[in-house]
Amino acid sequence: xxxxxxxxxxxxxxxxxxxxxxxxxxxxxxxxxxxxxxxxxxxxxxxxxxxxxxxxxxxxxxxxxxxxxxxxxxxxxxxxxxxxxxxxxxxxxxxxxxxxxxxxxxxxxxxxxxxxxxxxxxxxxxxxxxxxxxxxxxxxxxxxxxxxxxxxxxxxxxxxx
Amino acid sequence: xxxxxxxxxxxxxxxxxxxxxxxxxxxxxxxxxxxxxxxxxxxxxxxxxxxxxxxxxxxxxxxxxxxxxxxxxxxxxxxxxxxxxxxxxxxxxxxxxxxxxxxxxxxxxxxxxxxxxxxxxxxxxxxxxxxxxxxxxxxxxxxxxxxxxxxxxxxxxxxxxxxxxxxxxxxxxxxxxxxxxxxxxxxxxxxxxxxxxxxxxxxxxxxxxxxxxxxxxxxxxxxxxxxxxxxxxxxxxxxxxxxxxxxxxxxxxxxxxxxxxxxxxxxxxxxxxxxxxxxxxxxxxxxxxxxxxxxxxxxxxxxxxxxxxxxxxxxxxxxxxxxxxxxxxxxxxxxxxxxxxxxxxxxxxxxxxxxxxxxxxxxxxxxxxxxxxxxxxxxxxxxxxxxxxxxxxxxxxxxxxxxxxxxxxxxxxxxxxxxxxxxxxxxxxxxxxxxxxxxxxxxxxxxxxxxxxxxxxxxxxxxxxxxxxxxxxxxxxxxxxxxxxxxxxxxxxxxxxxxxxxxxxxxxxxxxxxxxxxxxxxxxxxxxxxxxxxxxxxxxxxxxxxxxxxxxxxx
Numbered sequence: 046x047x048x049x050x051x052x053x054x055x056x057x058x059x060x061x062x063x064x065x066x067x068x069x070x071x072x073x074x075x076x077x078x079x080x081x082x083x084x085x086x087x088x089x090x091x092x093x094x095x096x097x098x099x100x101x102x103x104x105x106x107x108x109x110x111x112x113x114x115x116x117x118x119x120x121x122x123x124x125x126x127x128x129x130x131x132x133x134x135x136x137x138x139x140x141x142x143x144x145x146x147x148x149x150x151x152x153x154x155x156x157x158x159x160x161x162x163x164x165x166x167x168x169x170x171x172x173x174x175x176x177x178x179x180x181x182x183x184x185x186x187x188x189x190x191x192x193x194x195x196x197x198x199x200x201x202x203x204x205x206x
Numbered sequence: 207x208x209x210x211x212x213x214x215x216x217x218x219x220x221x222x223x224x225x226x227x228x229x230x231x232x233x234x235x236x237x238x239x240x241x242x243x244x245x246x247x248x249x250x251x252x253x254x255x256x257x258x259x260x261x262x263x264x265x266x267x268x269x270x271x272x273x274x275x276x277x278x279x280x281x282x283x284x285x286x287x288x289x290x291x292x293x294x295x296x297x298x299x300x301x302x303x304x305x306x307x308x309x310x311x312x313x314x315x316x317x318x319x320x321x322x323x324x325x326x327x328x329x330x331x332x333x334x335x336x337x338x339x340x341x342x343x344x345x346x347x348x349x350x351x352x353x354x355x356x357x358x359x360x361x362x363x364x365x366x367x368x369x370x371x372x373x374x375x376x377x378x379x380x381x382x383x384x385x386x387x388x389x390x391x392x393x394x395x396x397x398x399x400x401x402x403x404x405x406x407x408x409x410x411x412x413x414x415x416x417x418x419x420x421x422x423x424x425x426x427x428x429x430x431x432x433x434x435x436x437x438x439x440x441x442x443x444x445x446x447x448x449x450x451x452x453x454x455x456x457x458x459x460x461x462x463x464x465x466x467x468x469x470x471x472x473x474x475x476x477x478x479x480x481x482x483x484x485x486x487x488x489x490x491x492x493x494x495x496x497x498x499x500x501x502x503x504x505x506x507x508x509x510x511x512x513x514x515x516x517x518x519x520x521x522x523x524x525x526x527x528x529x530x531x532x533x534x535x536x537x538x539x540x541x542x543x544x545x546x547x548x549x550x551x552x553x554x555x556x557x558x559x560x561x562x563x564x565x566x567x568x569x570x571x572x573x574x575x576x577x578x579x580x581x582x583x584x585x586x587x588x589x590x591x592x593x594x595x596x597x598x599x600x601x602x603x604x605x606x607x608x609x610x611x612x613x614x615x616x617x618x619x620x621x622x623x624x625x626x627x628x629x630x631x632x633x634x635x636x637x638x639x640x641x642x643x644x645x646x647x648x649x650x651x652x653x654x655x656x657x658x659x660x661x662x663x664x665x666x667x668x669x670x671x672x673x674x675x676x677x678x679x680x681x682x683x684x685x686x687x688x689x690x691x692x693x694x695x696x697x698x699x700x701x702x703x704x705x706x707x708x709x710x711x712x713x714x715x716x717x718x719x720x721x722x723x724x725x726x727x728x729x730x731x732x733x734x735x736x737x738x739x740x741x742x743x744x745x746x747x748x749x750x751x752x753x754x755x756x757x758x759x760x761x
């Protein structure tokens with residue numbers, strides 16, 4: 046399950062943009078995977094099976110918490126999920142390419158973005174760690190994410206992916 | 207429909223707002239429409255959100271790669287530098303609050319359970335008030351060996367009541383509840399009098415007294431040192447003579463000579479005095495070297511703990527290949543995001559791996575070693591150990607944050623029917639083994655009080671052996687046999703689909719019960735281990751060292 050952990054979380058996070066809500070749903074999903082593991086047929090695709098569980102957990106969360114945890118309506122969730130599954134291979138490559146792109150950032154920017162994404166941290170913590178104002182950190186993060194996004198796309202183009 | 211450059215810029219603005227959770231409702235609708243109608247926008251959205259997940263992954267990876275460096279002490283550096291005097295005070299206040307709350311009575315055990323043995327009530331009561339009069343905490347030690355005639359042999363992180371500490375050799379750091387921090391170097395005899403007062407009868411100490419603890423006193427054979435906000439050192443010799451050194455700040459020495467005359471001396475930074483055994487005082491040159499301070503103690507403590515960790519790793523490797531080792535979780539070498547707990551035994555590859563649900567990785571018994579923190583109501587590790595066992599030994603290193611009501615589950619089988627096993631600590635701190643012999647009958651084997659309130663927050667080794675053939679069950683605490691008794695029947699047990707750190711709802715409990723604490727080693731052996739084997743297991747993994755603390759009256 047370890048190698049799928051990140052991918053299942055990424056799948057949920059695509060459907061549920063709030064990180065903490067996505068983590069809650071990941072926990073519920075893991076619990077169900079554990080309980081229903083005997084239903085999983087060996088030789089079939091574990092990731093797809095787990096994503097099905099995750100998908101229904103997201104749908105259930107939407108009913109349970111109204112729209113507080115899940116931003117999108119069922120129709121939007123459906124199309125996102127479908128497209129995401131089609132993009133899995135590309136997303137794996139993007140994940141690997143991101144590692145290279147992070148190394149290309151200058152130290153201050155890399156520190157800002159990684160501190161921002163550490164568990165339990167927010168923009169304020171990242172701003173303090175990189176010696177910026179909060180407003181400055183927001184602007185810098187927007188710029189850095191776009192730089193990384195473009196860098197990853199270029200990496201994939203260079204590899205003909 | 208291909209998005210224009212302007213539309214792409216707008217799309218990325220929306221995505222940023224979404225990630226930072228500040229996207230207004232009307233813009234959310236625009237984004238929804240885009241995602242639904244434009245495949246290109248949808249793909250950008252997915253790739254952008256995936257980038258966010260990947261950044262999270264790399265950020266966590268970076269954190270887990272950052273091993274905390276050993277403290278470095280430079281020559282001339284102020285030695286006592288990291289102690290926050292409020293921390294022990296706050297910890298004790300919280301602890302006191304916990305004790306107050308924990309006096310609430312616990313739920314009775316299920317009434318249909320057959321209880322073969324119950325802890326001695328007097329014993330339970332005697333543990334209850336140990337925290338109430340604490341004046342200090344033993345926070346760190348290196349190579350510490352207590353004198354054989356010492357009244358007590360406290361372990362690291364123990365709360366200390368007014369008492370006399372007798373150290374044969376090694377060093378100990380004591381933090382007083384009022385804020386003073388003292389490093390003792392053995393051989394030493396040191397009396398803790400109250401939260402801001404003590405008496406050094408023999409040996410060396412180094413004290414750091416923050417402003418909140420000004421007035422801290424150290425009694426000497428012929429007088430006393432009253433601190434006025436400072437760092438100072440004292441050495442008392444067997445003939446009652448002594449030296450006092452002031453490294454920083456001010457102190458006042460007041461005493462008597464052998465004729466009963468009052469003697470007094472104020473000392474400031476870099477001043478020292480020798481107090482003769484007749485009570486007369488003489489100025490002394492400050493020595494070049496300082497006494498051991500907290501930072502040095504931390505460095506030595508770190509080195510020693512790494513040495514212990516390495517010895518533990520060598521020992522446990524032998525366990526992996528034992529034929530009776532059914533499951534062994536060392537909780538070591540896991541990344542912070544790992545959701546699989548590796549079984550180290552040589553069973554079929556990965557067959558014994560556990561699924562980590564909810565728990566967070568944290569530091570274990572040594573710096574750099576992992577452990578799982580169970581803190582939320584759903585935290586658990588799902589494990590699978592097929593087959594029945596006629597004899598079994600369970601052993602774990604645990605650190606309990608609290609004695610939960612009704613129990614702190616260690617491991618429970620699922621489903622809870624014939625052959626199922628439950629291992630837990632109840633609210634009184636008693637170790638309990640429960641075995642289902644029939645679908646509706648549970649036999650409970652309960653030790654005397656094993657986990658006292660003073661042991662909360664400390665690593666403790668718990669083990670229980672069950673032998674259905676010879677019909678006995680034994681509980682062990684910190685490597686020592688704690689109780690042994692006959693069992694009711696010859697029921698083999700099973701861990702099939704077990705849960706570590708969690709118990710599902712078992713009548714009469716209405717809901718599942720979660721552990722509140724950390725686990726950093728857990729093993730199941732397919733035979734009933736005797737005390738010498740458990741002792742060896744404990745000593746190999748004891749993070750506090752195996753000095754003569756084992757001589758303590760309590761296991």
